[in-house]
Amino acid sequence: MKKVLVTGANGQLGQCLQKITPSYKELNVIFKSSKELDITDILGIEEAFVKGNFNYCINCAAYTNVEQAEKTPDIAYKVNAEGVKNLANVCKRYNTTLIHISTDYVFDGEKDEPYTVKDVPNPINEYGKSKLLGEKHIQEIMDNYCIIRTSWLYSEFGKNFYTTILKKAKAGENLSVTDEQLGCPTNANNLALYLVEKLIQNNNFGIEHFTDDYSCTWFDFAKKILIEHELEKTVQLRRDKNYRTFVRRPVNSVLL
Numbered sequence: 001m002k003k004v005l006v007t008g009a010n011g012q013l014g015q016c017l018q019k020i021t022p023s024y025k026e027l028n029v030i031f032k033s034s035k036e037l038d039i040t041d042i043l044g045i046e047e048a049f050v051k052g053n054f055n056y057c058i059n060c061a062a063y064t065n066v067e068q069a070e071k072t073p074d075i076a077y078k079v080n081a082e083g084v085k086n087l088a089n090v091c092k093r094y095n096t097t098l099i100h101i102s103t104d105y106v107f108d109g110e111k112d113e114p115y116t117v118k119d120v121p122n123p124i125n126e127y128g129k130s131k132l133l134g135e136k137h138i139q140e141i142m143d144n145y146c147i148i149r150t151s152w153l154y155s156e157f158g159k160n161f162y163t164t165i166l167k168k169a170k171a172g173e174n175l176s177v178t179d180e181q182l183g184c185p186t187n188a189n190n191l192a193l194y195l196v197e198k199l200i201q202n203n204n205f206g207i208e209h210f211t212d213d214y215s216c217t218w219f220d221f222a223k224k225i226l227i228e229h230e231l232e233k234t235v236q237l238r239r240d241k242n243y244r245t246f247v248r249r250p251v252n253s254v255l256l
């Protein structure tokens with residue numbers, strides 16, 4: 001039986017993991033929400049690990065509000081860099097393998113081709129910079145880790161592009177969506193399945209990229225969402241070249 005701690009358990013990916021792990025009898029998974037375990041609280045983490053005997057920690061905890069991170073970067077760095085550093089230190093001490101989730105936004109988006117794990121990150125916004133610092137802390141501190149970069153996560157849980165577009169469309173709002181970014185929408189349920197398979201196979205080292213293997217623009221993705229819900233005839237979807245946003249985002253963040 002493998003004992004696994006999941007941090008940030010009430011977020012999107014955490015909830016996808018909560019949905020599937022009960023059917024894996026070889027895993028004993030302990031889920032901790034931000035209220036139950038704050039990764040910026042060193043003593044709290046220590047207390048969880050001293051009692052825990054965890055073989056693995058899957059870190060789903062993060063500050064993911066890209067717009068707000070640009071306005072108040074301190075909170076993003078506190079969670080995405082310092083919080084991750086805390087986890088890396090404690091995982092090392094208790095011989096726990098850390099599986100950490102990172103993002104396509106560590107890249108600057110200027111490449112004409114998909115980004116591989118060999119490409120050098122160069123984030124262009126505070127969220128991406130804070131996530132890259134988290135990656136670096138893990139690499140400096142640990143040997144037993146897996147950093148999985150993914151992109152454009154969506155699911156039925158929480159606030160993400162999919163649920164936002166659907167909510168707007170169902171409320172009858174006309175949509176205006178940027179076609180200025182290219183990336184890989186990834187169903188968080190698929191990532192959850194991949195993570196569980198990794199735990200079972202004990203196959204967990206270094207940096208990886210995981211996506212659903214097709215790329216499109218946010219505009220294309222919005223169109224797909226409308227079609228899936230048979231809303232394409234009732235809602236007007238407009239291509240937007242100047243969607244109002246405070247933050248620079250990578251133009252191409254397709255991961256290979």
Ligand SMILES: NC(=O)C1=CN([C@@H]2O[C@H](COP(=O)(O)OP(=O)(O)OC[C@H]3O[C@@H](n4cnc5c(N)ncnc54)[C@H](OP(=O)(O)O)[C@@H]3O)[C@@H](O)[C@H]2O)C=CC1
Pocket residue numbers: 007008009010011012013014033034035037038039040059060061062063064079083101102103104131149150151152153154158160
């Ligand atoms: N969403 C996306 O499109 C993508 C996400 N990722 C990465 O995937 C991972 C999972 O993302 P996702 O599930 O979508 O994100 P969510 O924002 O849905 O979930 C993140 C969770 O982390 C929790 N959290 C925030 N601060 C802390 C803290 N100090 N201690 C413990 N928990 C905390 C949040 O709790 P609370 O709500 O209470 O603040 C929330 O439940 C993250 O690392 C993210 O960077 C990568 C690529 C794309």
Ligand SMILES: Cc1cn([C@H]2C[C@H](O)[C@@H](COP(=O)(O)OP(=O)(O)O[C@H]3O[C@@H](C)C(=O)[C@@H](O)[C@H]3O)O2)c(=O)[nH]c1=O
Pocket residue numbers: 064065066067103104105150151152153160161164165175176177178181218240243245249
């Ligand atoms: C809701 C909406 C967004 N947009 C634009 C804004 C943005 O450029 C893009 C996507 O919107 P979002 O708010 O989902 O963008 P964003 O928060 O940048 O999404 C990112 O989140 C972080 C956590 C990641 O790690 C990334 O992989 C990526 O998923 O679409 C529109 O053009 N029209 C709309 O109606």
